[in-house]
Amino acid sequence: MTGLVKQSAYKRVLLKLSGEALMGNQKNRSIDPVVLGAIAAEIADVVQLGVSLGIVVGGGNIFRGVEANTEGMDRTSADYMGMLATVINSLALQGAFEKAGVETRVQTAIAMREIAEPFIQRKAMRHLEKGRVVIFAAGTGNPYFTTDTAAVLRAMEIRADVIMKATKVDGVYDKDPVKFPDAVMFEKISYNEVLAKNLKVMDATAISLCRDNQLPILVFNLQQAGNIVRGISGKQIGTLVGD
Numbered sequence: 400m401t402g403l404v405k406q407s408a409y410k411r412v413l414l415k416l417s418g419e420a421l422m423g424n425q426k427n428r429s430i431d432p433v434v435l436g437a438i439a440a441e442i443a444d445v446v447q448l449g450v451s452l453g454i455v456v457g458g459g460n461i462f463r464g465v466e467a468n469t470e471g472m473d474r475t476s477a478d479y480m481g482m483l484a485t486v487i488n489s490l491a492l493q494g495a496f497e498k499a500g501v502e503t504r505v506q507t508a509i510a511m512r513e514i515a516e517p518f519i520q521r522k523a524m525r526h527l528e529k530g531r532v533v534i535f536a537a538g539t540g541n542p543y544f545t546t547d548t549a550a551v552l553r554a555m556e557i558r559a560d561v562i563m564k565a566t567k568v569d570g571v572y573d574k575d576p577v578k579f580p581d582a583v584m585f586e587k588i589s590y591n592e593v594l595a596k597n598l599k600v601m602d603a604t605a606i607s608l609c610r611d612n613q614l615p616i617l618v619f620n621l622q623q624a625g626n627i628v629r630g631i632s633g634k635q636i637g638t639l640v641g642d
């Protein structure tokens with residue numbers, strides 16, 4: 400085990416997955432079991448490396464609070480619905496991880512004791528020390544905060560070395576790579592540049608929280624199989640956002 404730990408660049412990682420990542424190509428299903436299985440297999444490899452792992456998953460495959468708000472729904476209610484969606488995704492991931500032999504705990508920021516244990520930072524630390532993956536559900540428990548901000552908050556609370564932000568593209572580009580084929584990807588970029596150029600890595604609250612607490616962000620492509628382990632092992636993938 401000790402030898403394996405040396406192969407990883409990071410010892411403790413917070414992985415941020417989007418809810419949409421769980422849909423795969425089946426746009427008529429919010430959660431694709433094949434995608435869950437593929438993510439779980441990668442997570443099992445990460446745990447084998449001796450890396451301790453926290454996860455935050457979004458809820459956009461089920462419900463998007465911000466969009467519902469623009470369509471006339473009360474923002475607070477819409478955000479709570481989005482937070483509940485993250486609980487569904489967290490339970491789906493937990494099931495898949497445990498099927499792959501990875502001991503996993505779900506902690507929720509909104510109390511629902513029948514479903515999951517409450518978020519308790521010290522308990523989360525103990526789970527991580529015991530080699531369990533901890534999935535943090537229900538965002539920060541507050542409206543007006545994104546799941547990216549929740550991920551940064553949890554990353555700091557568990558003292559993660561890095562936050563790995565999974566996306567559908569290879570990293571951070573100077574313009575939208577889907578619309579502009581000549582878009583150029585950065586290998587490294589500063590927090591301030593991301594904020595000044597509004598590069599949409601994460602929302603501004605999340606980015607500035609990372610900047611103020613010196614938490615590096617590794618933006619990478621989840622659709623490339625093996626990328627989670629590659630990133631954690633320190634191989635050059637994606638874009639590193641730092642100072």
Ligand code: GTP
Nearest residue numbers: 503504505506511512513514515516517525526529
């Ligand atoms: P330790 O024994 O302290 O190492 O951790 P543990 O998580 O194995 O023990 P614990 O007795 O706290 O939890 C046993 C199981 O019950 C785990 O799957 C927990 O996630 C779950 N659990 C713990 N507290 C709660 C809770 O308040 N509500 C729900 N629904 N499950 C809980």
